[in-house]
Amino acid sequence: MAKRKKKNRKRKTSKSGRNRTPISGHKHIGGQLRPPFATAMDAMDGKIQLSSWMNDRLPEMLWAALIIASVDRDHALGQFRRILNFIKEHEQKELFHDLTHTGISELDKTLRTELIRFIVEPPEASLALCALRLFDDLPGREEWDQELPLLKPNVDLLMDAVGNTLWHQTQEATDCRWVRVMAKIISGKMLFPKKMKEIVNECFKYPNEGDQNSVQPIIRAAEMAFDASKPPDLTWPKAFWEAAWANTPCIVLQQRHSQPSIDKTVTVTRQAISELCDRLEEHWVQTHLTTAIDPKHDAIFGMAFYCLRILDEMIGIGIGTSILGRLGLRTILEVRINLKYLLIKDSDTLWKKWREYGAGQAKLNALKFDDSIDPPKHIDVESIEHIAGEDMWEEYLTVNLASWSDLDLRRLSERSGLKDTYDKHYSWTSGYSHGMWGPIRESCYQTCGNPLHRLHRYPERRILQDTVDDAAMLVDEIIQHLDEAYPTFEWHLLAKANT
Ligand SMILES: [Zn+2]
DSSP: OHHHHHHHHSOOOOTTOOOOOOGGGSEEETTEEEOHHHHHHHHHTTOSOOOOIIIIITGGGHHHHHHHHHSOHHHHHHHHHHHHHHHHHOTTGGGGOOOSHHHHHTSOHHHHHHHHHHHTOSHHHHHHHGGGGGOTTOTTHHHHHHHSOSOOOOHHHHHHHHHHHSSTTSHHHHHHHHHHHHHHHHTTSSOOOGGGHHHHHHHHHTTTSSOHHHHHHHHHHHHHHTTTSSOOOOHHHHHHHHHHHHHSOOOBOOOOSSSOOTTOOOOOOHHHHHHHHHHHHHHHHHHOOOSSOOHHHHHHHHHHHHHHHHHHHHTSTTTTTSHHHHHHHHHHHHHHHHHHHHHHHOOHHHHHHHHHHHHHHHHHHHHHHHTTOOOOTTOOHHHHHHHHHSSSOGGGOOOOOSOTTSSOHHHHHHHTTOHHHHHHHHHHHHHHHHTOHHHHHHHHEEEBOOGGGTTOEEEOOOOOOOOHHHHHHHHHHHHHHHHHHSOOOOOOHHHHHHO
């Protein structure tokens, strides 16, 4: 057991370089993959409240974020130490344990004024903190207003302050969280066991001495813990984000990775597809040996022609980079896996089963439209009636309501040695096919660049990465199968495009 544990710890670095739990580190429970943090939360049985730094706590430390954004870091931390010394020396220091805006507003008026006056005393702090005037609902607004100079609030500084601290682990956010924690410690509100004395000392020395890599997570964990046991008053955080949204505009971000690169030209051309289709029709003639029903020949050539037609449609301007391009890719993938499975089995019964499933679907539709349902505009009832009865009298044709093979596509891919291809293409394109949130988010929304809007999304019709090359690669693999089943056909799309 010990050996296995050791082996598990030696995990490979992810390609992205991100320090995160890989799929293998998740617990497979029922139909879910649960990450370690979620399972730990389950064990707490709702005793811990999850509070968000960005949504709930950043607005409470806005004064600190503004100071950090207004001067260099040493200077800002110097101002924080000055405030902490004020608390330390104060005869009622235990009352100054909460440096959040709400906490400050809950001090009695004299102490509140005294603290705010002390915070805004340095000229650069008073300049920066004028931005607080933008918020009518700021807790303790009257005292801030009274102590701040009558200068125009600096909205750009406010954006910088919030932008630098949105992500809870930035240096700026950690500095804000540090001053909050230190006020708790200095005022005597937060007590640590004796054995943690060294850690507390390290926190005091922050950020100049000691092992800051270990101190920073402790500061963040301690700061997060304040709100863990009882829900905090969220009146101000909510008012802050509402006012920021109401009073400042959305900002369009410069596109970075999501925009397809202009010089990445698609290598497949419509002419290449057309030539391949012509050659394939010639090859069909050469290999078509009987006018009797030949499910295998019809299936293999039909699958190839069908996928070439999809690819040809995907070449149309703007389709490869569209949602429809993904639906095309998803279908080509399914055909590729079905074909490989059929070829591996290569059984007359199975070729027939695949074909009969399709005919059964035509029959089912024909029956529905023959009953109470009116056919939609795109359905040619005569055409599906013909397919339903083409091979045999439909009274003999069973309709299969499950999948054609009684296996789902994942299992088919496993049995065909195509699990890697399935993993590569299936899940995300399927999300597009089903209209799930991830693909909707990717294709129809953009992230707003205004930090005061906390990374919300606004509607934008986004151009997606091109799907044509991936689809062409799968089509080439289908053609290769055709060549193996009915030699010799040596034409390929990508090889042809590259010559
Ligand atoms: Zn916005």
